[in-house]
Amino acid sequence: MTAHMTSANMVPERQTIEPTPAPPDSAFGVYLHIPFCAHVCPYCDFNTYSGQDNLIPRYVDALAAEIERYGPFVADRRAATIFFGGGTPSLLPADSAKRLIAACRQAFALDADAEVTLEANPNGLDSTYLEALLAAGVNRLSIGAQTLHRRGLRTLGRLHEATDVAAALRAARSAGFANVSLDFIFGWPGQQTDDWRADLDRTLGGDLGATPDHLSLYSLIVEPGTPMADAVARGILTPVDDDGAADLYELAIDRLAAASWDHYEVANWARTPALASRHNAIYWRNGDYLGLGAGGHGHLAGRRWMNHPAPLAYCKAVESGRTAISNEESIDAATAMGETMMLGLRLLDTGVDDAAFRVRHGGSLDAVFGAQLDELASLGLLVRAAGRVRLSRRGLMLANDVAARFLP
Ligand code: SF4
Secondary structure, three states, rough: OOOOOOOOOOOEHHHHHHOOOOOOOOOOOEEEEOOOHHHHHOOOOOOEEEHHHHHHHHHHHHHHHHHHHHHHHHHHOOEEEEEEEOOOOHHHHHHHHHHHHHHHHHHHHHHHHEEEEEEOOOOOOOOOHHHHHHOOOOEEEEEEEEEEOOOHHHOOOOOOHHHHHHHHHHHHHHHOOOOOOEEEEEOOOOHHHHHHHHHHHHHHHOOOOOOOEEEEEEEOOOOOOOOHHHHHHOOOOOOOOOOHHHHHHHHHHHHHOOOOOOOEEEEEEEOHHOOOOOHHHHHHHHOOOEEOOOOEEEEOOOOOEEEEEOOHHHHHHHHHOOOEEEEEEEOOOHHHHHHHHHHHHOOOOEEHHHHHEEEHHOOHHHHHHHHHHHHHHOOOOOEEOOOOOEEHHHHHOHHHHHOOOOOO
């Protein structure tokens, strides 16, 4: 029995609170993309740019205007979360974060206790800035540690040191942040099992001067077109292979289980279930969100769209009163159901709930996906119980392959 199951009925608490998929009228999330970085890391394929910091004040104006524009489209819905993602949102002055949060409160029916997350790089995160962020309304920090290993940091092209991660974590605590997440990458070229074990041990053992509340652990994917992919193609770097990455992942699963952390999503762990990411849970429950800013992706009422990726083109579009959207599509029923499975199965305890699936999609799991469910269950990749379906431990190791079986 895991820590977050009730002894009376063995139903995980989270399942009774938030079934997957989300009901069509449930609260939405607001994602604000900040596409600026001090430099671009060699493995990064996010929509981000270096050397354009002078655009930040103009970009904040455009973002505030775009937020205002969306108010009427969601007038009958609640907003539960704001997420400043990037890029490097910690390049924003705290006053700008405050202004954008205020714009969201003005435009949307934002919950009084909304989760407001800001992604940050460890470099230069000091108590003064963090106190100002907290006062501005940010109540959750997600710090990109990536690794504590010096060679790993250089291989990943990061500008910070492990000491910066420790200093940022301590500064966040002393500023008053009660919910701090660290991102790590495993499987970087040259990483040894002991290197990864040391990252985990140092993080969980208090070696950073404080313990985080949440961890996101991502296996490195060498994306085509990045400088790292070029280095791999030329034989300069050798990535960890799939088996090696799976071993590192299992090491993390076991190490965090031994520390009684809640492994609630394929790549995410929380110190307690209450500290799980509420914003990302909206994605995993195939819920609705506004994705604002350059390259922002939105998903609302059966449609999805993407904004112009380039910050200047985005600013010009908003300033001139034109739409910032560059692509838009409606989501057909088969795609919506497949995405509910692909995303919902990532939630390890909750999985996908049959009753919620019927409400959302108008048919039972068996009626829509009976053949796939039977086959995957017979292979030991899925578990069916208590009216829901979720990944088994073996399925967890093959989560992407399992998800692919449900997409049209
Ligand atoms: S800091 Fe993050 S978003 Fe910016 S370049 Fe590096 S990996 Fe990409």
